[in-house]
Amino acid sequence: MASQDIAVKASTDALFSGSSRNSRRNMGQFIRWVLLFGGGILMVMPIVFMISTSLKFPFEVYNLNLIPEEPTIENYTYVLEDGRFYGWFINSLVIAILTTVSAVFFDALVGYALCKFKFPGRYLVFIAILSTLMIPTEMLVIPWYLMSKSFGWLDTYWGIMFPGVMTAFGTFLMKQFFETVPDDFLEAARIDGLNEFQIWWQVAMPLVRPALAALAIFVFLGNWTAFIWPLIVTNSAEMYTLPVGLSSFGDEVDVAWELIMTGAAISTLPTLVVFLIFQRFIIRGVVMAGLKG
Amino acid sequence: MATLNLRKLVKTYGKVEVLHGIDLDVADGEFVVFVGPSGCGKSTTLRMIAGLEEVTGGEIHIGDRLVNNLEPKDRDIAMVFQNYAIYPHMSVRKNIGFGLRTSKLSKEDKDRRIDEVAAILGMTDLLERRPNQLSGGQRQRVAIGRAMVRDPAVFLFDEPLSNLDAQLRTQMRLEIKKLHQRVGNTIIFVTHDQVEAMTMADRIVIMKDGYIQQVGTPLEVYHKPANTFVAQFIGAPSMNMLPGTWNGNGVKLGDGLGIELPHRKATEGADVVVGVRPDDLVVTGDKGLFSGKVNIVEPLGADTLVYVGVNGYEVIAKASGREPPKPGETVNLTASAGEMHLFDAKSGEALP
Numbered sequence: 001m002a003s004q005d006i007a008v009k010a011s012t013d014a015l016f017s018g019s020s021r022n023s024r025r026n027m028g029q030f031i032r033w034v035l036l037f038g039g040g041i042l043m044v045m046p047i048v049f050m051i052s053t054s055l056k057f058p059f060e061v062y063n064l065n066l067i068p069e070e071p072t073i074e075n076y077t078y079v080l081e082d083g084r085f086y087g088w089f090i091n092s093l094v095i096a097i098l099t100t101v102s103a104v105f106f107d108a109l110v111g112y113a114l115c116k117f118k119f120p121g122r123y124l125v126f127i128a129i130l131s132t133l134m135i136p137t138e139m140l141v142i143p144w145y146l147m148s149k150s151f152g153w154l155d156t157y158w159g160i161m162f163p164g165v166m167t168a169f170g171t172f173l174m175k176q177f178f179e180t181v182p183d184d185f186l187e188a189a190r191i192d193g194l195n196e197f198q199i200w201w202q203v204a205m206p207l208v209r210p211a212l213a214a215l216a217i218f219v220f221l222g223n224w225t226a227f228i229w230p231l232i233v234t235n236s237a238e239m240y241t242l243p244v245g246l247s248s249f250g251d252e253v254d255v256a257w258e259l260i261m262t263g264a265a266i267s268t269l270p271t272l273v274v275f276l277i278f279q280r281f282i283i284r285g286v287v288m289a290g291l292k293g
Numbered sequence: 294m295a296t297l298n299l300r301k302l303v304k305t306y307g308k309v310e311v312l313h314g315i316d317l318d319v320a321d322g323e324f325v326v327f328v329g330p331s332g333c334g335k336s337t338t339l340r341m342i343a344g345l346e347e348v349t350g351g352e353i354h355i356g357d358r359l360v361n362n363l364e365p366k367d368r369d370i371a372m373v374f375q376n377y378a379i380y381p382h383m384s385v386r387k388n389i390g391f392g393l394r395t396s397k398l399s400k401e402d403k404d405r406r407i408d409e410v411a412a413i414l415g416m417t418d419l420l421e422r423r424p425n426q427l428s429g430g431q432r433q434r435v436a437i438g439r440a441m442v443r444d445p446a447v448f449l450f451d452e453p454l455s456n457l458d459a460q461l462r463t464q465m466r467l468e469i470k471k472l473h474q475r476v477g478n479t480i481i482f483v484t485h486d487q488v489e490a491m492t493m494a495d496r497i498v499i500m501k502d503g504y505i506q507q508v509g510t511p512l513e514v515y516h517k518p519a520n521t522f523v524a525q526f527i528g529a530p531s532m533n534m535l536p537g538t539w540n541g542n543g544v545k546l547g548d549g550l551g552i553e554l555p556h557r558k559a560t561e562g563a564d565v566v567v568g569v570r571p572d573d574l575v576v577t578g579d580k581g582l583f584s585g586k587v588n589i590v591e592p593l594g595a596d597t598l599v600y601v602g603v604n605g606y607e608v609i610a611k612a613s614g615r616e617p618p619k620p621g622e623t624v625n626l627t628a629s630a631g632e633m634h635l636f637d638a639k640s641g642e643a644l645p
Contacts, residue, residue: 209382
């Protein structure tokens with residue numbers, strides 16, 4: 001009888017300790033969900049406000065209501081009918097695409113050389129490139145500006161683009177990815193008669209495609225949204241990029257937030273498209289690199 | 294097809310010399326296997342032949358050409374790597390045809406050549422597949438196909454079977470051997486697996502610490518090892534080694550034990566080592582050479598390996614698979630004098 005009691009008690013204890021474990025797990029999951037939900041709201045709210053503001057009349061802009069009392073698409077009509085918007089859009093597109101192509105090409109080339117070729121000073125060069133990551137853009141704009149002025153690059157595409165045609169971050173990212181490419185692939189290609197450039201282009205590059213896609217997105221987004229340097233280096237409204245152009249909406253006393261938000265909403269479309277096309281590469285690339293953009 | 298000659302081949306990395314003047318002549322169409330423990334220099338030698346490592350000293354001749362300063366692509370060689378090195382972004386057809394990119398053959402001729410190679414390797418149905426849709430053995434076949442398609446003077450294999458499981462390794466071993474019999478090209482094959490070396494090679498080159506220890510046919514290196522290293526490296530389990538002193542007519546092992554070795558020669562009183570393979574040292578019911586207590590028994594099916602403590606040493610002997618001795622039992626061991634090997638204890642060299 002006594003042994004039966006002990007057995008019953010043991011099984012009840014097990015049941016209770018099991019249920020308390022379950023409730024602890026549920027609680028943990030609940031907290032996780034709340035945090036994620038909060039994070040999600042924080043991320044999405046600016047976008048929601050951007051779209052909401054773009055659908056408001058000027059008098060309603062400073063009301064923080066999410067749903068406009070009198071929704072209008074007049075701002076969109078105004079922005080799209082304003083000839084300057086297309087010019088800025090094209091400027092941004094050309095600059096972002098050219099810079100992306102250039103940065104991906106050169107970052108991959110330099111990353112590959114630093115990873116796969118043994119030459120004296122290799123480590124020093126790598127450290128030198130990496131160390132530039134520690135210098136904030138705000139410190140660099142003055143030398144960049146002086147350079148641009150001396151070379152006559154002010155108010156030109158090249159002037160806007162040149163700081164980004166090759167990036168230290170991209171070089172580092174690509175070097176890390178090329179580390180994962182076994183030398184056997186390159187040596188096999190060498191024996192098969194390819195020269196060093198062909199080996200890089202035809203063998204190594206396809207093997208790091210996820211990294212290239214991820215880097216392309218990072219660079220494209222960075223250039224598409226760049227503000228400070230294009231603002232400094234451009235003088236004429238024709239050379240403005242989209243972010244700089246949008247900020248010029250309004251006059252000395254009043255900022256036309258509804259128009260800025262409308263332009264911003266339209267300008268997110270290309271990045272959204274690019275992201276949706278390449279997202280599996282980005283996620284894989286970020287996971288593989290263990291880095292975030 | 295071509296001969297391969299290495300003359301006083303030296304390789305140094307900084308101040309460290311890893312190859313100390315290798316001399317080797319490989320005949321046209323010969324299958325030569327380089328075998329040795331890790332770090333013995335076998336892969337370095339192969340990579341120097343391929344042109345992937347610079348030659349510090351000496352000469353490499355392929356056919357009648359000195360190739361020391363030639364690019365890998367100009368050496369008329371093809372190499373199969375340990376991890377296959379087949380390109381994951383290309384189909385099997387493109388992988389096999391990759392070696393023909395720089396060839397001047399027409400597209401039709403290239404395609405015909407790829408189809409021929411695929412047929413030889415039994416891969417015709419897999420030509421449009423990607424490497425990730427292939428098994429390990431199939432991938433290795435693609436790698437061999439890529440080498441074959443160029444019809445090189447010399448094939449170089451760098452431990453190509455190491456990544457395969459035991460069963461597949463045996464199968465691929467056979468396939469490579471058949472392939473050699475069919476195409477007849479000169480093959481240099483590097484492995485650390487002495488079974489691979491024994492089963493595939495026309496001749497084996499056994500290396501240690503950057504020196505060639507012995508070059509010979511599989512039977513020569515097994516039955517007439519040049520030194521204690523070769524004797525112990527070739528054959529599994531390793532040859533038993535019993536140190537002793539030469540007493541004019543045999544070896545005195547201590548504790549009153551001795552082995553008579555008529556027709557052998559050594560300096561009176563010299564320190565020597567007697568080697569006997571586990572296959573040749575058998576458990577007998579009669580009075581044998583010596584007796585000892587069984588420590589461990591390893592049944593293999595047909596035979597049983599018996600670890601016996603003799604005179605402070607542990608030797609491995611062979612017993613019947615049906616009625617093996619039990620641990621703790623005392624057994625008699627015997628071997629004929631003709632199956633024993635005699636080595637100088639100091640230099641390790643074989644004695645006549």
